[in-house]
Amino acid sequence: MLNDHLVVRYGELSLKGKNRRHFESQLFITVKRKLRQYDKLKIAKLFDRIVVELNGEPHEPIIKALQDIFGIHSISLALRAENDIEEIQKAALRALKEAMVEKGTFKVTGKRSLKSFPVNSMQLNQEVGGYLLKHTDGLTVDVHHPDVNVKVEVKDTGTYISCQTYEGAGGLPIGVGGKAMLMLSGGIDSPVAGYLTMKRGVRIEGVHFHSPPFTSERAKQKVVDLTQELTRYSGGKIKLHIVPFTTIQQTIKDKIPASYSMTIMRRVMLRITEKLAENNHAMAIANGENLGQVASQTMHSMYAINEVTNMPILRPVITMDKQEIMNISHKIGTYDISIRPYEDCCTIFLPSAPKTKPKRDKAIWFEKNIENLEELVEEAVQNVETIILEEGKTTEESFEDLF
Amino acid sequence: MIYFDNSATTKPYKEVLDTFITVSQKYFANPSSLHSKGGEAENLLTAARKSIAGLLDVDPSEIVFTSGGTEGNNIAIKGIAFQHQNRGKHVITTAVEHPSSYESFQYLETQGFDITYLPVDEAGLVSIEDLKKAIRPETILVSMLHVNNETGTIQPIKEIGEVVKEHKKIFFHVDNVQGIAKVPLPLKEWGIDLCTISAHKVHGLKGTGLLYVKNGVTLSALFTGGEQEHRKRAGTENVAGIASMAKALRLTMDAMRTKKEKLLEVKQTFFEGLKKIEGVTLNTPEKHSAPHIINFSVEGIKPEVLIHSLDKRDIYVSTRSACSSKQGGASRVLLEMGHGEKRASTAIRISTSYDNTVDEAKTTLNVLEEEISNIKKVMR
Numbered sequence: 001m002l003n004d005h006l007v008v009r010y011g012e013l014s015l016k017g018k019n020r021r022h023f024e025s026q027l028f029i030t031v032k033r034k035l036r037q038y039d040k041l042k043i044a045k046l047f048d049r050i051v052v053e054l055n056g057e058p059h060e061p062i063i064k065a066l067q068d069i070f071g072i073h074s075i076s077l078a079l080r081a082e083n084d085i086e087e088i089q090k091a092a093l094r095a096l097k098e099a100m101v102e103k104g105t106f107k108v109t110g111k112r113s114l115k116s117f118p119v120n121s122m123q124l125n126q127e128v129g130g131y132l133l134k135h136t137d138g139l140t141v142d143v144h145h146p147d148v149n150v151k152v153e154v155k156d157t158g159t160y161i162s163c164q165t166y167e168g169a170g171g172l173p174i175g176v177g178g179k180a181m182l183m184l185s186g187g188i189d190s191p192v193a194g195y196l197t198m199k200r201g202v203r204i205e206g207v208h209f210h211s212p213p214f215t216s217e218r219a220k221q222k223v224v225d226l227t228q229e230l231t232r233y234s235g236g237k238i239k240l241h242i243v244p245f246t247t248i249q250q251t252i253k254d255k256i257p258a259s260y261s262m263t264i265m266r267r268v269m270l271r272i273t274e275k276l277a278e279n280n281h282a283m284a285i286a287n288g289e290n291l292g293q294v295a296s297q298t299m300h301s302m303y304a305i306n307e308v309t310n311m312p313i314l315r316p317v318i319t320m321d322k323q324e325i326m327n328i329s330h331k332i333g334t335y336d337i338s339i340r341p342y343e344d345c346c347t348i349f350l351p352s353a354p355k356t357k358p359k360r361d362k363a364i365w366f367e368k369n370i371e372n373l374e375e376l377v378e379e380a381v382q383n384v385e386t387i388i389l390e391e392g393k394t395t396e397e398s399f400e401d402l403f
Numbered sequence: 404m405i406y407f408d409n410s411a412t413t414k415p416y417k418e419v420l421d422t423f424i425t426v427s428q429k430y431f432a433n434p435s436s437l438h439s440k441g442g443e444a445e446n447l448l449t450a451a452r453k454s455i456a457g458l459l460d461v462d463p464s465e466i467v468f469t470s471g472g473t474e475g476n477n478i479a480i481k482g483i484a485f486q487h488q489n490r491g492k493h494v495i496t497t498a499v500e501h502p503s504s505y506e507s508f509q510y511l512e513t514q515g516f517d518i519t520y521l522p523v524d525e526a527g528l529v530s531i532e533d534l535k536k537a538i539r540p541e542t543i544l545v546s547m548l549h550v551n552n553e554t555g556t557i558q559p560i561k562e563i564g565e566v567v568k569e570h571k572k573i574f575f576h577v578d579n580v581q582g583i584a585k586v587p588l589p590l591k592e593w594g595i596d597l598c599t600i601s602a603h604k605v606h607g608l609k610g611t612g613l614l615y616v617k618n619g620v621t622l623s624a625l626f627t628g629g630e631q632e633h634r635k636r637a638g639t640e641n642v643a644g645i646a647s648m649a650k651a652l653r654l655t656m657d658a659m660r661t662k663k664e665k666l667l668e669v670k671q672t673f674f675e676g677l678k679k680i681e682g683v684t685l686n687t688p689e690k691h692s693a694p695h696i697i698n699f700s701v702e703g704i705k706p707e708v709l710i711h712s713l714d715k716r717d718i719y720v721s722t723r724s725a726c727s728s729k730q731g732g733a734s735r736v737l738l739e740m741g742h743g744e745k746r747a748s749t750a751i752r753i754s755t756s757y758d759n760t761v762d763e764a765k766t767t768l769n770v771l772e773e774e775i776s777n778i779k780k781v782m783r
Contacts, residue, residue: 217442336464399447402422403454403649 005080006059007162008050008066009073019176026201027071027173030235034065037392063166068232070199072168081159085119088159089131092150096132096139099164105142106132106163111153119154128152172201174235179203180284180314181277183269184240186222186344189288189317191230191334192325196316197286198233205280206230206240207273209344211249219342224387229333231391241276242385248376255369258351263358264367266305268377274309275381286314290325300357307360405718405763409604410552410581410696410754415651416606422650423608426643434640435631444642451642451649458652459600461590461615467632468645471612472580473503474625475599478614478636479576480507482622483544483597484516490572491541495519497529498739501552504578505735508546521547526688527556527740534566544574550582553736553752555687555696557586564594574620580604580612584655585666586693596620602644606756607651611644658757666694669755669764673697676768680775686737686750697753700737700746704778709751712774718767720753 008031010024028045035041035052041062042053052062059077066075077098081091096106110124119127128150129141150163182194182204194204208223220242227240248268256264273285289297306313317325329335367373406414426447432440434448449463456463469475484494496508498520508518519537521529529547538545545567550557560577567575576597579588583600590598597620601612616622616635629637677683677699686698701709706722713720737747753767 216437217439218437218445221442221446399450399646402426402447402646403451403653 004054004059005078006052006054006062006066007076007078008052009075009168010048010071023071023173023176023201026175027069030069030071030174031066033236034069034391035062038062067166067169069173069235070169070171070201070233071173073170074165074168076162076165078160078162081161083114083117083154083159085127088124088152088154088161089128091159091161092128092152093132093135095161095163096136096148096150099148100139103138104147105140105145106148106150107141107143107146108132108150108152111151114154114156117154124152124154169199169233171199174198174201174233175203177201177203178284179205179280179282180286181241181273181280181282182206183273183285183287184208184223184226185288186219186226186338186340186342187288188329188335188338189290189325191226191288191338192328192332193286193288193314193316194230195233195328195332195334197314198230202284202286202314204230204234204238204286205276205282206238207243207276208240209243209245209269209272211244211246214246214249215344216342218340219344222337222340222342223344224389225337226334227387228389229337231389233332234391237388237390239280240387240389242387243272243276243380244383244385245380248380251370251376256366259353259355260358260363260366261351262354263301263304263363264370266301267308267363267367268373270305270308271377272380274311275377276384277311279381284312284314285309286316288317288325289313289315290317290320290322298356300359301355304358304360304363307364405759405767407753407755407759407763407767408719408721409756409759410752411721412603412609413606413756415603415608415647416654418654419607419647419651423643423647426646430642430646434642435629447646448640448642451646454649455613455652458649458656459590459615462618464633465615465618467614467616467635468640468648469612469614469636470610470641471603472501472578472599472601475580475601475612475614476501476503476578477507478622478625479597479599479616480504480544480546481511481625482635483574483576483620484511484514486621486623487543487574488516491539491543492516493519493539493542494544494546495521495534495537495542496545497521497523497547497558499523499527499551499553499556499736500546500548501578501580504546504548523556523739525741526691527551527554527736528691529558529563531559531562531566534563538566538570538573542570542573544576546576547578548581549577549579549588550586550693550696551736552581552696553686553734553750554698554740555581555693557582557691557693559691560588560595561593568594581696582693584652584659585695590615590617597622602648602651605651605655607648608644611641611648613648655757662757663694665760666755666757668761669759670694670697672761672764673753673768676764677771680768680772682775682779684746686740686742686746695755697755698737698750699753700742700749701751701775702745702749703782704749704775706749706751708778709771709774712778713767713770716770716774718770720751720767722751 031050032043038057040055040057044051063075079091079095081087108125108129110121112121148163153160177200180197180202184190184206197204206227210220227238231238252261252264430444430447432444434445452463452466456466494516512518521533523529547558549560567573574596577595578599580599580601582588584605596617598615603609624635626637631637631640682702684700686700733744733747734750737750
C-alpha cells in the first residue's frame, strides 16, 4: 500500500542550540493551524523534520500553504512503498512522472538504511534507474547535474521515495521573536516591511491612521485587506489598530508651518504608535521607511522624527530599491491591494513643498505650538478601533451566503 | 416537463435567483461611486471575484466579467488579434467552432488576417500533427472549443497546450462554455492564456459570464469608456449578475463532484437506447466526448418535425446549436466531421444537466421510438 506524505525540513533552527525545542514547537503549532482545514492529514513531529501524511488530500494546495510559513527550509513530496523491489520501482516511476514533464535528465540516489533488505544501495540505483529508463520516453540519466534526483531510502517502516523539493519561506518560526507594531499606510512598502519583520519570527500588530472625512472608508478597507493578506504569514491572526487622526491633522494644519507639518505629523504618529506598543506588550515598531525615496524618508527627516521614541524601530526595507520591494510585494500578494488609488493620511495634507532636510531643533520648537499635544495623543490612543483579522476568514462574512 | 436542452441554456437555480434579488436590492449602488454604498458594492464585487477565482484556481486579477460566451469569445479573439497584429496576422482555429468564434474569425479575414481552420476527423477531433504543421512564425493565436456544443466532442486541449507552449509568442484561447463544470480543464497546468465561460449554461442567469485572461496577457478592448475590469471591458459592473454567477458556479461545481456518475449513467442510457431504435445514428463519439451531450441523426426525418412532436409530449430537445438552429439546413460541424449532407441535416441534440434522471432518459427514449415510427408512417 502506498502512503503519500510531505517531509517538511527546518531552516536555521538547527543552529539555535538551547532554544531549539521552543522554536520547533512554535513551528509545529503554526503548521498544524495552517493545515487544520484538511481533516484527513496526520501531522507528526520527528527529530529534525515534520512529516505530513496526506491520506488522500491533494498535495498542491498543502505545499502552497506550507510555503507561507516562516521557519521552513524545504518541503518534499514523498511516496511510501512497501519494502519490495517491484513496489519500489513502481512508486519511483509515479514520483518521477509527477516531478517531470517529458524531457530531461534524472538520477537515482539509493540508500539502504535497513541492512536486512536484500538489494544494496548500488544495486538499488541500477534496478530503479533501469526501470525508470525503460518505462519513460525522452528521459536520460545524468549523475552529475540531473534535473531531478530520485531519492530512494529503504527504512524499516517502508521505502521512501522523493524527487520534488519545494523551497520554503526560510526565516524563523513566527512567535519566537517577540512582537512589533507595524505602521501601515496602505502603500507598497509597509506590508512588505511587515512580511519581512515576521520572517524573523516576530509577531506584528498593525497601526493605521484614519482621518475621515479626508480619508475614505475605502482607504481604511484597503489597510484591512492588506492586513488580511498578511495573516497568511502570521500564524493565524493579526490585530489591526485604527487610530482616529482627524483632529490631530487639523490641529497640525492649523498651528504648524506647512513645510514642517509632515515632520510633526510623523513625530505624533510615532508617539501614538509607541503608546499602543506599550499597551499591547510590543517591544519594537516596524515601518516601511526607505532611505531617500520621499521627503519624509531622507536621513535628516529620520533624525528629526525618530527623536520622540526610544523604542527600537525596525526598517526592513531601508536599503532596498523600489523594484526589490515591488517584487516582494507581488510575491506575497499585497501589490494589487497596495496600488488601489485611495489617498491615505500621509498624502492628504501633504504640503506642496515639504522640507527634505528638516532640522530637529526646529521641529521641537514648532511642535510646542500645539500645547495640548499630550492630551491629543492620549485621546487618539483611547479611541482606537481594534479589528482582529484571521487567516481564511474575510471581514465580509455577510457575503458568504450570497455565493 | 422533461428538459433536455441544457446546452442551449439551463434553468436557473432558485438560490441563484435569490442572490440576484438580494444583491439587486441591497447593493444596487455603482461600485465606482465614492460613497459608502458604492464601497459596499465594490467590496461585494471583490469578494465575488475572489470566490470565482478560487473555484477556477486562478488569480482574481485574471477574471474579466462579461455578458456571456459570445462576448467572451469576441473579446478574446478580436482583442488578441488587434493587439498583436504587428507581430503577425495568422490565427489558427478549428472548422467546428461555435458561431460566436467562427464569425469572429470570418470578420478577421475581412480585416486582412489569415485564418487556418484545422480539419477534424470522424469523431470531431483535430490532430496534433495538423496543428504543428499549421504553426508559422507569424501565428499569434490558437483558439478552439474545449467541448463541442453540437456533438460534445472533447478536443485534446492538454496536448494542444503543450504544442502551443513551445511557441512563446502564441496565445492559447479555449472556449469552455460547454465544458465548464462538466469536463475538468486545469487552466494553469494546461498552458491556457484565455478561457471563455458563460453562467447560463450552469444554472446562472443570461447576460453573465467571464473571460479568464492570464496575468501578463494584453488585449485590445472591444468596449472602452471606463476603468472597469482592468480596462479590458468598460461598463458599469453587473454586480447582482456577477454575485449570482459565483453562486451558480459553486453549486454546479459541487454537483460535478457528487453527481458525475449520475450524468454518465443518463448518457449511457441514451447511448444504449438510441442504438436500438431503427434509423438512428449516433453522431456523438463514444470516446472523447462530454458526459452531457448526445447528438444523433434520424434518417429521413426533418429534425424540426421530431422536435415539435416531442414538444407536444412535454419533452424538450433541440437541433444542433440554438445559435444557428433557425437557419435550417445541414450542420456545419457534422459536415466537417464527414457525415454527409443527409446525416448532417437530420441531427437532434439532447443535452443533460445534473438534475436529469435515468427515468427521464428512459421515458424520452420510449417517446422517441413511438414518434419516429409515427412520423415514418405518415411520410410513407
